[in-house]
Amino acid sequence: MSVTGADKAQAAARLLKDVQAAFAKIDDRRLRELVTKAIHSVHVFVAETGLSRNEWDSSLRFLTAVGQACNEKRQEFILLSDLIGLSTAVDSGEYNSEEGDTPSSVEGPFYIEGSPLIEMGGSIIVDEMAGAEVAMVRGQVFDRSGKGIVGAEVDIWQTAPNRLYAATDEAQSEFNLRGRQKTDKEGRYAFQTVKPVPYSVPRDGPCGTLIKASRGHGMRAAHIHVRVSAPGYKTLTTQICPAGDPYIESDVAFSVVAPLVVEFRPSQQAGDDFRLIADFDFVLQAST
Numbered sequence: 370m371s372v373t374g375a376d377k378a379q380a381a382a383r384l385l386k387d388v389q390a391a392f393a394k395i396d397d398r399r400l401r402e403l404v405t406k407a408i409h410s411v412h413v414f415v416a417e418t419g420l421s422r423n424e425w426d427s428s429l430r431f432l433t434a435v436g437q438a439c440n441e442k443r444q445e446f447i448l449l450s451d452l453i454g455l456s457t458a459v460d461s462g463e464y465n466s467e468e469g470d471t472p473s474s475v476e477g478p479f480y481i482e483g484s485p486l487i488e489m490g491g492s493i494i495v496d497e498m499a500g501a502e503v504a505m506v507r508g509q510v511f512d513r514s515g516k517g518i519v520g521a522e523v524d525i526w527q528t529a530p531n532r533l534y535a536a537t538d539e540a541q542s543e544f545n546l547r548g549r550q551k552t553d554k555e556g557r558y559a560f561q562t563v564k565p566v567p568y569s570v571p572r573d574g575p576c577g578t579l580i581k582a583s584r585g586h587g588m589r590a591a592h593i594h595v596r597v598s599a600p601g602y603k604t605l606t607t608q609i610c611p612a613g614d615p616y617i618e619s620d621v622a623f624s625v626v627a628p629l630v631v632e633f634r635p636s637q638q639a640g641d642d643f644r645l646i647a648d649f650d651f652v653l654q655a656s657t
């Protein structure tokens with residue numbers, strides 16, 4: 370007797386039910402929901418695509434390679450999540466911006482805790498770097514009512530003009546282009562850095578293979594990563610993106626939105642030791 374499409378569908382539905390039942394005793398309600406819904410989604414994926422054994426084997430080889438590419442300084446799984454827009458989707462769900470809030474944006478794989486504290490107006494430039502355009506980036510951290518938040522921590526990290534982060538570039542000092550600052554009594558921050566440049570995400574691992582297969586450019590629009598935190602407020606991870614960058618519309622991580630784009634304009638003040646100024650304010654949501 371031959372197996373019909375209806376038989377197959379019935380068997381698939383029974384299998385899904387049995388598998389979900391196997392995880393139905395997880396005590397934590399939310400974890401149970403996540404596990405059983407994830408199981409549902411992957412089973413639907415298999416049914417809809419007709420995924421073959423060979424295809425699943427190569428998928429497992431790909432995911433294994435992603436895991437093997439991870440180490441203390443490299444997080445290939447975060448990169449994968451960024452490339453398929455998952456990080457941006459999760460962030461948008463988590464950080465429910467209202468009009469006027471600063472939108473959140475991807476953290477990327479290069480954040481390292483413990484950057485040095487820098488004084489107001491101080492510099493995060495540690496190394497001499499050819500092609501660096503020095504800029505003062507400054508602004509205020511506000512709450513939703515427009516009040517400046519005193520003592521908020523502004524934690525920043527970015528690439529050097531050679532398009533690499535200190536985190537992965539042996540040639541750079543550990544703290545080059547990384548720093549933290551506390552806002553003053555009006556919620557102000559100000560630091561000197563270099564105008565960021567666009568860069569390619571790492572392409573020498575499995576994610577690079579995916580980018581090549583999709584014939585994408587793999588470029589991130591230029592940006593300075595910023596994490597702003599203060600007691601009583603939701604931590605905001607976002608980025609400041611210089612206007613005019615050629616990759617704003619096609620950023621590989623799908624993470625540039627209009628409110629994060631800012632003009633780096635020439636400084637008018639004679640005697641400034643920076644050439645450019647960028648003004649950018651952050652608005653934090655109270656934590657619930």
Ligand code: BEZ
Nearest residue numbers: 448451477478479570622
């Ligand atoms: C980053 O901005 O550091 C980044 C984001 C997504 C993928 C790779 C890098």
Ligand code: FE
Nearest residue numbers: 477589592594
């Ligand atoms: Fe980045």
